[in-house]
Amino acid sequence: MGTEAAASAVDLLRSRIPFQTDGELVLPPRGVGLVLVDLCNGFCTVGAGNLAPVAPNKQIEKMMGEAARLSKLFCDRNWPIFAFLDTHYPDKPEPPYPPHCIIGTGEENFVPHLEWLEKEPNVTIKRKSCIDGYISCIEKDGSSVFADWVGKYQIKTVLVLGICTDICVLDFASSTLAARNIDRVPPLQDVVIYSEGCATYDLPVEVATNVKGALAHPQDLMHHIGLYMAKGRGAKVVDRVVVEP
Numbered sequence: 001m002g003t004e005a006a007a008s009a010v011d012l013l014r015s016r017i018p019f020q021t022d023g024e025l026v027l028p029p030r031g032v033g034l035v036l037v038d039l040c041n042g043f044c045t046v047g048a049g050n051l052a053p054v055a056p057n058k059q060i061e062k063m064m065g066e067a068a069r070l071s072k073l074f075c076d077r078n079w080p081i082f083a084f085l086d087t088h089y090p091d092k093p094e095p096p097y098p099p100h101c102i103i104g105t106g107e108e109n110f111v112p113h114l115e116w117l118e119k120e121p122n123v124t125i126k127r128k129s130c131i132d133g134y135i136s137c138i139e140k141d142g143s144s145v146f147a148d149w150v151g152k153y154q155i156k157t158v159l160v161l162g163i164c165t166d167i168c169v170l171d172f173a174s175s176t177l178a179a180r181n182i183d184r185v186p187p188l189q190d191v192v193i194y195s196e197g198c199a200t201y202d203l204p205v206e207v208a209t210n211v212k213g214a215l216a217h218p219q220d221l222m223h224h225i226g227l228y229m230a231k232g233r234g235a236k237v238v239d240r241v242v243v244e245p
Contacts, residue, residue: 010220017224019231024240025159025192027073033155034074036083037133037162037169039067039114042100042107043086043201044163049107050098051201059219060163063199067161068113070197070241075120080153082146083117084136084162084172085110087127094130096213124149131168134175146176147185157190159241161197166226169198174233181234192236195227 041048044060053060074081086101087108088094101108108127110117117123126145128136137146149155158176162169173193179185202219209216227237 007220009218010224013221013224017228019228019237021195021239022192022236023238024242025194025236025238027159027241027243028157029244031154031156033080033082033150033153033158034070035133035158035160035162035172036067036071036081036114036117037160037172038084038086038128038164039064039111039162040085040101040108041111042105044111049100049105051100052107053201057199057202057219059199059202059223063161063163063197064111064113066194066197066241070159070161070194071114071117073243075117075122078122080149080155081117081120081123082149082158083110083123083125084128084133084168085125086129086168088129092129132171132175133168134172134179144184147179150185150188154187156187157192158188160191160193160235163198164200164222164226165193165198166200166222166229169193170226170230170233173230173235177234190236191234192238193227193230194241195237195239197241198226199223200226 042052044064046053046056085108087103088101090102126137130136137144160169160173173191176191180188200219200223203217205216208214231237
C-alpha cells in the first residue's frame with residue numbers, strides 16, 4: 001500500500017470509528033503518577049531485536065522524545081514514576097511473538113537516553129514477563145506492586161505513555177480501569193493516555209503477506225484503534241500535557 005493509499009485508509013477509519021480526545025491534561029501539583037510502558041531497546045531501538053524497528057520511525061522517535069520530556073519534568077519535581085520493562089527468560093516463550101527482550105541481551109533495558117531513570121529515587125521499575133503490565137504486578141499472595149505504588153503515593157490520576165498503543169498500553173489501561181471499578185487500586189480515579197507519547201510497530205500488508213503466520217499491522221491504523229479501544233474502556237485520551245501554572 002502506497003503512502004497516499006495508507007493515508008486514505010487511516011482517514012476512512014477515523015471517519016468510521018471517530019473519537020474526541022479529552023484535549024489537554026494539566027498536571028496538578030500532587031496526586032498524579034507517570035506510567036512508562038516498555039521503553040526498552042527491544043521495542044524502540046533500531047535493529048535491537050526481533051520486535052525492534054528495522055529503520056528509524058517517526059512515531060516511535062516522537063514517543064521517546066515525549067517520554068524523556070515528561071520523565072525529566074516528573075523527576076525534577078520528585079513526582080512518582082512507574083516504569084515497565086518487558087523482560088523474558090529464554091525458556092519461557094510468549095506466543096504468538098518471536099523471542100524478544102530476553103534477559104542478558106540488552107533488549108530488556110531502557111533505551112539509551114532513558115537509562116538515567118534507573119538512578120532516580122522517585123522511579124519504580126517493574127520488569128514484566130507478560131503483555132499486561134497490571135497482571136505482571138500481581139504476586140502469588142495476591143498483593144500488587146502497582147496497587148501498592150498507587151496507594152503509597154495517593155495517586156488519583158495515572159498518565160500512561162509507551163509502546164505498543166494497541167497491545168501493552170491498551171491491556172494495561174483496560175485492566176487498571178477494571179480494577180479501579182471494583183476498588184482494587186484506591187484512590188485511583190483516572191487513567192489518562194497521552195496519544196503523542198504512545199506508538200506502535202509497523203508491519204505493512206505487503207510485507208506481512210510474505211511472512212508465514214504474520215498479521216498485517218499498519219502503524220497509524222493500529223495506533224488509532226488502540227486509542228479508540230482504550231477510550232471505550234473508560235480511559236481518557238489527551239493530546240497535550242502541561243504543568244499547572
